Amino acid sequence: MDGIDSELRYRVQVLDRALDVLDCFTFTERELSLAEIVRKTGLNKTTIKRILSNLTRRKYLHQDPGTKKYRLGLRLFELGGIVFSSFSLRKAADHYMEYFRDKTGATVLMGTVMEDQLVYIDKREGHSLIRISSEIGWRRPLNYGMLGMVLLAYRDTRYVKKILGAYPLKPYTRNSIIDEGQFFTRLEEIRKRGYVIEREEAVEGIIGIAAPIKDYTEKTVAALGIALPIGQDKTGDLFNALANELKKACENISSNMGFKKKDSHTR
């Protein structure tokens, strides 16, 4: 892609290292001690201590006075909130996300493309016992699951090829599409129907239904999806009905975002 070493000439060592420190914290590793960070980064203890002191003073980290361990701080929550609030899509989709969550009891997710990756920008968690693991802010390859497929379906072939080159199709489950030809057929199908129904292709036991959201530029700017536990709906009629309803909802959201549907006779 563009610039493997983009602007490495301007590299600032300490800053880079400080960001390495922040990178140590993840959804699963929320609390780290100085020593743990030293091990993870391989940097000198003093350097880490200095960086930690600074980040803590500026509230980018928070130190538990008792255990001395560090957590990500309030400032990151604030800055993240600024980014979060800038997704105007969220407001437009809010009502529908709740509607589908309440109707199905399942988890509803919204995702968009950022830097050639799928990013979850909002979700409504379902009440069901079967949960899919997903958090706002998580990134996935753009060819992953219902949202990825919808987002790719409306991009040109060159772009899709580029993505598949960078992130080859992986067998997440036994139903996952791993053949590129099949994948392109699938995208074609999404464009034709205006939605996707994905049966345990990303997560075992989960059926995904998703549709695209477009804005005034007529580009697909996001995808909205419902992650249902696989169930009793043998014929699939319920899923089809739900998919159509979701498609309608996404069309409404799209028109709120300024999308004007072309007259069908205009081609």
Added chain:
Amino acid sequence: MDGIDSELRYRVQVLDRALDVLDCFTFTERELSLAEIVRKTGLNKTTIKRILSNLTRRKYLHQDPGTKKYRLGLRLFELGGIVFSSFSLRKAADHYMEYFRDKTGATVLMGTVMEDQLVYIDKREGHSLIRISSEIGWRRPLNYGMLGMVLLAYRDTRYVKKILGAYPLKPYTRNSIIDEGQFFTRLEEIRKRGYVIEREEAVEGIIGIAAPIKDYTEKTVAALGIALPIGQDKTGDLFNALANELKKACENISSNMGFKKKDSHTR
């Protein structure tokens, strides 16, 4: 408070400056050019350029290829998401927040205390035309509005005095309490009733109803509030009924958080 210059001995200049750069971005100023950042920070152009390059490379900032302007990046959204997801209260309160939003059509807010300040950790935006301005992640003085009062009501007097010392009561509206004695009476009243009804004390035209959430430590860990547009309810009966319902809801959330109500005869 604690350590005006906490650990300034370990100060790392570049890092501090890089964080100054991030501080330039706010909810209202989302996009900045290099020159604007230079003006805001007063630092040398080259230094800023170096810092921007690094932060951009690491996705803490994002540069618009067209306008060359910078925005806060995806990485901050991710890191913020990690902090956001760590508030388990959010999950416990989710259902009730939506319930009250749908019932009243007003905005529902949840706040907690962080570093002696009130921080909004979740919200459900109402459908009403009259909106209060509040974003997840925003901070306010702990004596501000319905959430602040509830959070302070269950703290000891010394702490409240300390907060009032640091942030004197301000006349946000003509109804705001600015007298400390009155303020303490108010807190007393909140403890007695178990909720607060605040009439245009924080925002003109808005009535706030809020109640405390406690956890297994029996401490008040958060407050949940509804911001209603001032209306036709002359007698206040509807507000009282709503307040009681909110109080009940918060008791339920509290018991989900492990709070065990003491038997009343135990005192």
Added chain:
DNA sequence: TAACTGTGGTTCATTATATGAAACTTTAAA
């Protein structure tokens, strides 16, 4: 209770590394 091990915290001489003035290159306005 002494030796050991793994923490966090501190000092300070050394030089690698951040710095900023100045020059250069766009881009935008006049």
Added chain:
DNA sequence: TTTAAAGTTTCATATAATGAACCACAGTTA
């Protein structure tokens, strides 16, 4: 076409980051 302002790059300079070595403490082992 000139002027101005923004963005970019270079490079000599010394400042500011570095990390080995050391201290202090707590918990564990012998």
